[in-house]
Amino acid sequence: MHILIIGAAGMVGRKLTERLAADGRLGNAEVSALTLVDVVEPQHPAGFTGEVRTEAVDVSEPGVAERLIAARPDAVFHLAAIVSGEAEADFDKGYRINLDGTRFLFDAIRLEGMKAPYKPRVVFTSSIAVFGAPFPEKIGDEFFNTPLTSYGTQKAIGELLLSDYSRRGFFDGIGIRLPTICIRPGAPNKAASGFFSNILREPLVGKEAVLPVSEDVRHWHASPRAAVGFLLHAATMDLDRLGWRRNLSMPGLSATVGEQIEALRRAAGDKAVALIRREPDPFIAKMVAGWARDFDASRAASLGFTAERSFDEIIRVHIEDELGGSLPA
Amino acid sequence: MHILIIGAAGMVGRKLTERLAADGRLGNAEVSALTLVDVVEPQHPAGFTGEVRTEAVDVSEPGVAERLIAARPDAVFHLAAIVSGEAEADFDKGYRINLDGTRFLFDAIRLEGMKAPYKPRVVFTSSIAVFGAPFPEKIGDEFFNTPLTSYGTQKAIGELLLSDYSRRGFFDGIGIRLPTICIRPGAPNKAASGFFSNILREPLVGKEAVLPVSEDVRHWHASPRAAVGFLLHAATMDLDRLGWRRNLSMPGLSATVGEQIEALRRAAGDKAVALIRREPDPFIAKMVAGWARDFDASRAASLGFTAERSFDEIIRVHIEDELGGSLPA
Numbered sequence: 153m154h155i156l157i158i159g160a161a162g163m164v165g166r167k168l169t170e171r172l173a174a175d176g177r178l179g180n181a182e183v184s185a186l187t188l189v190d191v192v193e194p195q196h197p198a199g200f201t202g203e204v205r206t207e208a209v210d211v212s213e214p215g216v217a218e219r220l221i222a223a224r225p226d227a228v229f230h231l232a233a234i235v236s237g238e239a240e241a242d243f244d245k246g247y248r249i250n251l252d253g254t255r256f257l258f259d260a261i262r263l264e265g266m267k268a269p270y271k272p273r274v275v276f277t278s279s280i281a282v283f284g285a286p287f288p289e290k291i292g293d294e295f296f297n298t299p300l301t302s303y304g305t306q307k308a309i310g311e312l313l314l315s316d317y318s319r320r321g322f323f324d325g326i327g328i329r330l331p332t333i334c335i336r337p338g339a340p341n342k343a344a345s346g347f348f349s350n351i352l353r354e355p356l357v358g359k360e361a362v363l364p365v366s367e368d369v370r371h372w373h374a375s376p377r378a379a380v381g382f383l384l385h386a387a388t389m390d391l392d393r394l395g396w397r398r399n400l401s402m403p404g405l406s407a408t409v410g411e412q413i414e415a416l417r418r419a420a421g422d423k424a425v426a427l428i429r430r431e432p433d434p435f436i437a438k439m440v441a442g443w444a445r446d447f448d449a450s451r452a453a454s455l456g457f458t459a460e461r462s463f464d465e466i467i468r469v470h471i472e473d474e475l476g477g478s479l480p481a
Numbered sequence: 482m483h484i485l486i487i488g489a490a491g492m493v494g495r496k497l498t499e500r501l502a503a504d505g506r507l508g509n510a511e512v513s514a515l516t517l518v519d520v521v522e523p524q525h526p527a528g529f530t531g532e533v534r535t536e537a538v539d540v541s542e543p544g545v546a547e548r549l550i551a552a553r554p555d556a557v558f559h560l561a562a563i564v565s566g567e568a569e570a571d572f573d574k575g576y577r578i579n580l581d582g583t584r585f586l587f588d589a590i591r592l593e594g595m596k597a598p599y600k601p602r603v604v605f606t607s608s609i610a611v612f613g614a615p616f617p618e619k620i621g622d623e624f625f626n627t628p629l630t631s632y633g634t635q636k637a638i639g640e641l642l643l644s645d646y647s648r649r650g651f652f653d654g655i656g657i658r659l660p661t662i663c664i665r666p667g668a669p670n671k672a673a674s675g676f677f678s679n680i681l682r683e684p685l686v687g688k689e690a691v692l693p694v695s696e697d698v699r700h701w702h703a704s705p706r707a708a709v710g711f712l713l714h715a716a717t718m719d720l721d722r723l724g725w726r727r728n729l730s731m732p733g734l735s736a737t738v739g740e741q742i743e744a745l746r747r748a749a750g751d752k753a754v755a756l757i758r759r760e761p762d763p764f765i766a767k768m769v770a771g772w773a774r775d776f777d778a779s780r781a782a783s784l785g786f787t788a789e790r791s792f793d794e795i796i797r798v799h800i801e802d803e804l805g806g807s808l809p810a
Contacts, residue, residue, distance in 0.1 A: 243591075243649065262572075284725065296625045298644065298726050305645040309638050315627065316634040320572065396613065397627050 153181040156225035158211055158257065159232030161190035163336055164277070167380050168229060173197030178227065179388035187225060190232065212253035217260035224264065227273040227387050228323075230257055235343040236281060236439070239303035250306035258313055262322040274314065274325040275386045278399055280372055282308040282329065283444045291444050293400060293451045300442035311399040319396045326386045326394065328452075331374040331404030331459070334412075335470040344439045348373065351409070352416050352467060355424035357480055364433035367410035370445040374404040374459040375469040382457055393455060403459040405466065406446035415463035419471075420479055482510040485554035487540055487586065488561030490519035492665055493606070496709045497558060502526030507556065508717035516554060519561065541582035546589035553593065556602040556716050557652075559586055564672040565610055565768070568632035579635035587642055591651040603643065603654040604715045607728055609701055611637040611658065612773045621777045622729060629771035640728040648725045655715045655723065657781075660733030660788070663702040663741075664799040673768045677702065680738070681745050681796060684753040686809055693762035696739035699774040703733040703788040704798040711786055722784060732788040734795065735775035744792035748800075749808055 155172060159165045165188075172183055174197075185203040188194035193208040209216045211232060221228075232253060233239075239246025254276070264270050281304030282297040297308040311327045318325040335356075336349040347364055348371060354361035374382075382402050391398070417425045449457075460466045471477060484501060488494045494517075501512055503526075514532040517523035522537040538545045540561060550557075561582060562568075568575025583605070593599050610633030611626040626637040640656045647654040664685075665678040676693055677700060683690035703711075711731050720727070746754045778786075789795045800806060 294625050296623050297641070299641070300648065300725060302645055302649070305641050308641050312626070312628070312634050312637050312641075316631055319629065320631070396629060 153178060153183050153227065154185040154187065154223065154225045155183055155227045155229070156187045156189070156220060156223075157194075157229045157231065158189050158220075159230065160188035160194035160206075161192050162231060163338065163376065164330075164333065164379050164383070165190065165194065165229075165231045167376050168231070168383050169194065169197045171380050171384070173200035176200070176202075178384065181226075187220065187223065189220065210249070210253070211257055212248045214256070217256040218263065221257070221260040221264045224270055225272060228257070228261070228275070229383060229387070230254065230274065230276045233277070233307075234303070236301050236303040237344040239306065240301055240439075243302060246302050246306060250303065251309055254306075254310045255313060258317045258322070262317060265322055271321065272323050273387055273391075274323045275383055276310060276314050276325060276327040277383075278311050278327045278329045279304065279307045280329050280331060280401060280444045280447070282311065285442045287444060290446045290448045291401070292448045301439065315396055315398045318391075318398050324391050325398055326391055327399035328382050328386050329399065329401040330379055330382065331372045331402060333376055333379055334373040334466060335375070335474075337376065337470070337474045344436050345371075345443075347436070348409070348412070351428050352412060353470070355416060355427040356420055356467070356470070356475070358424075358427070360427045360429055362431045363409065363428050364431055364436040365409065365440055366432075366437075367413065368408055369440055370406060370408045371440070372404045372406055372444055372447060373463075373466060374402065375466050377469050377473055378459040385457055389456060400452050400455075401447050401449050403449040403452050403457050404447065405460050405463065407463055412463050415467055418464060419467045482507060482512050482556065483514040483516070483552065483554045484512055484556045484558070485516045485518070485549060485552075486523075486558045486560065487518050487549075488559065489517035489523035489535075490521050491560055492667065492705065493659075493662065493708050493712070494519065494523065494558075494560045496705050497560070497712050498523065498526045500709050500713070502529035505529070505531075507713065510555075516549065516552065518549065539578070539582070540586055541577045543585070546585040547592070550586070550589040550593045553599055554601055556604070557586070557590070558712060558716070559583065559603065559605045562606070562636075563632070565630050565632040566673040568635065569630055569768075572631060575631050575635060579632065580638055583635075583639040584642060587646045587651070591646060594651055600650065601652050602716055602720075603652045604712055605639060605643050605654060605656040606712075607640050607656045607658045608633065608636045609658050609660060609730060609773045609776070611640065614771045616773060619775045619777045620730070620773050622780045630768065644725055644727045647720075647727050653720050654727055655720055656728035657711050657715050657786075658728065658730040659708055659711065660701045660703040660731060662705055662708055663795060664704070664803075666705065666799070666803045673765050674700075674772075676765070677738070677741070680757050681741060682799070684745060684756040685749055685796070685799070685804070687753075687756070689756045689758055691760045692738065692757050693760055693765040694738065694769055695761075695766075696742065697737055698769060699735060699737045700769070701733045701735050701773055701776060702792075702795060703731065704795050706798050706802055707788040714786055718785060729781050729784075730776050730778050732778040732781050732786050733776065734789050734792065736792055741792050744796055747793060748796045
């Protein structure tokens with residue numbers, strides 16, 4: 153099986169690559185080749201014996217998607233995106249990468265299938281940013297998409313295209329709306345949601361972090377490990393179970409910033425909590441106010457997707473996967 | 482006031498043009514100029530004393546939208562679309578006209594506004610085809626968009642773009658989901674929904690019509706006159722009342738084909754009804770089964786949009802507007 157990952161150098165893309173390399177299989181199929189692309193060249197995964205190609209390309213450039221798809225990968229993970237803050241700040245870039253890039257990819261698959269039968273699995277990472285306030289306290293699976301960011305708009309359009317291309321038989325697609333990934337490892341990116349991770353990741357290793365919103369802000373989270381689990385399940389499950397409603401909200405954990413902080417206190421004590429510096433940022437607070445806080449993800453749950461149930465668990469996953477299993481002394 | 486109508490040669494476009502020409506004003510503003518474009522050259526409206534430009538152009542061709550918008554119309558009606566049956570049959574054409582054409586137009590306005598402040602009113606005709614079965618018997622304003630046609634997908638994407646471009650301040654836009662227009666005057670077009678009109682319009686003047694579905698098919702209707710009323714109200718109302726949820730379902734009449742036929746019988750007798758020939762068409766029946774049947778349009782009603790309340794009224798409007806006020810002897 154040949155797997156193409158677009159956006160392989162991003163955090164979720166790296167974790168997915170590492171997992172596929174470690175497993176050596178996707179579902180029942182042996183992974184014989186990985187093609188890893190991103191705007192910066194992705195790293196080769198350690199310990200993988202199959203063929204690996206890596207490339208720094210932009211799928212929103214004409215011709216790039218066609219070339220990648222000409223190799224006829226069996227499964228395509230489309231994770232590439234300009235994040236919310238950047239898509240809001242740079243209108244053209246957001247639409248080019250998040251809308252045109254996605255459409256070029258989907259169209260390349262369609263056109264490849266016109267040469268000879270070809271119908272890969274396509275897993276697209278959407279976002280809860282497709283929803284915009286006001287919404288119910290728990291957002292159900294049939295609530296409408298009225299995004300309040302350009303990023304959310306672009307993701308909602310990607311979902312519509314994915315459903316239509318699947319319905320027309322061009323590929324077998326699923327769009328999964330990831331919760332905010334928490335705790336994101338590594339350095340902060342430009343996502344306006346970065347603070348949800350920063351206020352845990354940094355204090356866990358004795359560093360300061362900035363909290364730009366109030367403690368009563370409620371949000372929807374899942375760990376990087378859970379996100380990889382969503383992607384693998386999406387790539388292997390029977391999609392006929394979805395009908396033509398090919399996009400759905402993944403399960404997650406609804407928690408307030410205050411609840412995050414109390415879980416941090418249980419894991420690392422008062423001295424860690426003291427490292428959180430309050431610096432209210434009206435720009436971020438305004439964006440966050442338009443985001444969803446809680447979901448009824450029963451459809452995803454009934455289809456076998458699973459996530460963490462407490463912030464203690466999310467912090468434990470981070471310590472296991474990123475800090476070698478224990479906090480620094 | 483300068484008004485640009487894209488899709489001015491279509492049925493709704495012609496009726497809107499005639500009404501604007503007859504009124505000589507839009508809301509409180511005098512209409513000084515009309516620019517009428519379509520893929521075929523629109524006709525000059527009778528009795529209008531202002532400036533009229535007509536042009537046969539395709540707004541999905543590069544550069545066309547920029548040129549039209551360079552004249553800085555105060556209001557833009559974007560009515561142009563490939564209809565549902567044709568967009569399903571010709572994938573590329575549907576996406577080119579319905580998605581690219583709409584995006585080019587919206588982007589032309591955005592780029593014009595970067596040269597010097599410019600923020601026109603934009604009225605976009607969307608469709609109830611943004612909804613896809615299964616849905617509740619009455620579709621509410623917050624129900625999600627899961628279209629089952631490429632046309633519906635393209636309209637849903639247009640709605641998302643319109644909301645985002647309005648939110649970003651590039652124009653002041655509103656998207657109105659028209660019910661199926663009934664009774665469409667003139668010759669049948671390629672819309673799969675054409676029979677809803679054919680079975681009334683043709684028998685009213687003594688001609689045969691084909692009914693491809695069963696009498697218990699329920700659908701959602703408004704007259705051409707009501708549609709023009711929606712457009713004028715959308716072009717003049719205070720859009721701040723909508724917030725950023727700039728797209729909404731227009732009011733209409735939910736009725737079965739059987740109820741249509743009984744209204745025909747009341748208007749024109751058994752001999753008219755006898756002119757309806759049953760010819761079941763599985764392709765059309767399958768498409769129609771995916772369409773919405775009834776709506777809760779209370780949001781539109783509360784914002785001042787109004788439509789007919791019976792098929793007797795819809796037939797009366799047709800006789801007044803298309804047949805000179807009475808049926809042929």
